[in-house]
Amino acid sequence: MRMSIATVSLSGSLTEKLEAIAEAGFDGVEIFENDLLGCPLSPEQIRARAVTLGLSIELYQPFRDLDSTSPEQLQANLRRAGRKFELMERLGADTLLVCSNASSDAVTDDDLAAEQLRLLAERASDHGIRIAYEALAWGRHVNTYLHAWRIVRAADHPNLGICLDSFHILSRGSDPGGIEAIPGEKIFFLQLADAPLLAMDVLQWSRHYRCFPGQGGFDLTRLLAHALRTGYAGPLSLEIFNDNFRQADTGRTAVDAMRSLIALEDSVSDVLPTSSPLPPSIQPHGFAFAEIGTPDPARLRSLLEALGFARTGEHATKPVELWEQSGARILLNRAVPNAAGEDATSLVALGLDSPEPQLSAERADALLLPVLPRHRAPEEAVLNAVAAPDGTELFFCDAAKPSWRQDFSPTVPPHDGTGSLHAIDHVVLAHPWDQFDEAALFYRAVLGLKPHESVEVADPYGLLRSRAMTNGAGTLRLVLNMAKVGRRGLPGQHIAFADNDIRATARRLLDLPERVTLSIPDNYYDDLRARFELGEERHRELRELGLLYDRDEHGEFLHLYTTTIGQVFFELVQRIDDYRGFGMANAPARLAVQHTSTPANASLER
Known part of the structure; x- marks a missing residue:
């Protein structure tokens, strides 16, 4: 499978991150907006640098607080989205991550959320862009992946799908088995993160303590197996918010990230009829x-x-x-x-x-x-x-x-x-x-x-x-x-x-x-x-x-x-x-x- 990582997972400038990601053997990258905003290169230059390094830009993120809003706010959001679509065309990215609304004025109305997401997907289709809708664990009304899927299904647009994020699923204790009810072609993106099992506010837990697969306490093997059974064929992508990682050596962290995905892919071969990319694990005596x-x-x-x-x-x-x-x-x-x-x-x-x-x-x-x-x-x-x-x-x-x-x-x-x-x-x-x-x-x-x-x-x-x-x-x-x-x-x-x-x-x-x-x-x-x-x-x-x-x-x-x-x-x-x-x-x-x-x-x- 293709391997990807979000630039927010590493320390350094955007160009340093891209070079380390490519050197570690990744196929693609998620561009985190803050990394782009602080980069002196134009979107066209960033695109060219990625191509030279052999990286595809798999995702641009995040786009926040679009759905469940008033008509006036929706128009402002759609105008903002239009600018992002133009930027993504220049970058060569074809998928935009849209997070469920976490603002206090979000409206509790699934039909409204579906209607607004359908409007966004329609405009995205004019630019050849897909919308991957993600349920934030702290979303105001939509905070579970199955709720997000119900809204995506109701919106019923070919350019609208769902983004599954292991942290948002497992931190709430949700059963990942429900993933198999989602058609694989409607899972537009899969983000993976582990975390130590902590008793704390989920937002702070997410922003500071995520880690690579195999470093925390989540059962990512089971979650990934469920996703693969749907026929999901997109990249396995890491999105890690971790204070230590964002201060550590960029190249070393990127290699550790790739190691974690290789090991995760190996662990899935124990529960699915797939071949392992590794020789067997031999425990010392x-x-x-x-x-x-x-x-x-x-x-x-x-x-x-x-x-x-x-x-x-x-x-x-x-x-x-x-x-x-x-x-x-x-x-x-x-x-x-x-x-x-x-x-x-x-x-x-x-x-x-x-x-x-x-x-x-x-x-x-x-x-x-x-x-x-x-x-x-x-x-x-x-x-x-x-x-x-x-x-x-x-x-x-x-x-x-x-x-x-x-x-x-x-x-x-x-x-x-x-x-x-x-x-x-x-x-x-x-x-x-x-x-x-x-x-x-x-x-x-x-x-x-x-x-x-x-x-x-x-x-x-x-x-x-x-x-x-x-x-x-x-x-x-x-x-x-x-x-x-x-x-x-x-x-x-x-x-x-x-x-x-x-x-x-x-x-x-x-x-x-x-x-x-x-x-x-x-x-x-x-x-x-x-x-x-x-x-x-x-x-x-x-x-x-x-x-x-x-x-x-x-x-x-x-x-x-x-x-x-x-x-x-x-x-x-x-x-x-x-x-x-x-x-x-x-x-x-x-x-x-x-x-x-x-x-x-x-x-x-x-």
Whole structure:
């Protein structure tokens, strides 16, 4: 199908937007009126630029408050429309979006609305232009798509059809199944937008929080399937009003937009007898390794040893060490330069155990994520990798044949660690504000991970937005974080290790000469006593060991955090029974302690 996007969805000037849209692979574009008004090019020049870029101008929008008006206002509206028709001819656009009337003086009269729309369509036909009538979710009287369709059907003009907008349909909780009652040839345009599920005024929700398909909570797959069953053959077009997108990099956002449509088209192939444009989604089984780059390997080695890891291998050709403890594996990469005297220690890569690593790489490439170039010696393992939105490299490793481990010459017998850690439980990645939604789509579309609800956590100097992504078996867990305001250099990446006996680990760590875990304030434990009745002995043990506690309907959760090196710290967790969360209720206490533990902020609490 043809892919289109409204210019309002991106940042930049109209010419910058057109170039980015074409570069991302779109076929067409909706011209949003404000973008045209601020452009120094004439409509003829814009048309020529679009042709040169291989773009068709699919729609001009919006035309507001035409229907359900007084005779005097109708004449003014028709005069205004005539000017727009002349403009559209110069642009080469043949469809005008007309929104249902949202003004307070709109008249409640379907017959009048149909009559006025018929007059508009008749005048449009003289210019070879079609009218796509859209029910705004906040329309004064017409605010549902089936109501708009009844008016269009009553008007009965070949140049008048309906525009379906997923936000206006789904934000009101309307059943999209009714779309199949509309003949496909009368659906003149289909606009797609996702959104997080928020309890707020629908107009503000629409104007500020729309996002690309796959980034929110709407079931766009079902809606699109209903539209396609009607025989709709027009473009799939994105119309996104989002404050972050309109400030973000234009080209990057356009590519993410195209990725979202490719993924949506792929999802529809699961419910309709259509072929998918993508290789199948292959969910990773778990983490093969996490790779940390550091200019200060001595500090990281010391912390890993304290946690019970053993250095079990050295890479044959790269300055990379393999550290293991049962199934938990860390690669320590020493090839990271000092950054202006700062500790640049950070998480640089994740290895994912995939049952079909080649298919995983092919799907990523089809979703506009080319495989990263990798320098390797001829005898070394072939590992395909792509870059996640935050820059972390993701390596697709063969779960059945972990050939990457053969690149490391052994230094001690494998799994010679002394602790009770046995796997990587989850990994937390930090994202700038303009990449958070992109990351959610990336992990959903590329890896087939299931997104959980977004949550917001307050810390002493800002607000943290967080969203978990997991595979179907719950054996691979990622948490995506976004800091909404400046975080005073607070570390944003951490690796959580699953521990079989976290109490014993905590006791052993407390006996070390130098403390390596965060010291949790007594106030936290006083509050914990109020929240949970665990018995006096257990409360005292948690306080003495510095363990944090959480509980859900499936089980219990014990965890602790290490001190930070650069941008990375570790978490040790023990899931009891079938606990499924991440201890999010304890995040404010952890964040507060980390703030006061950061050298730049330590003086603030003195």
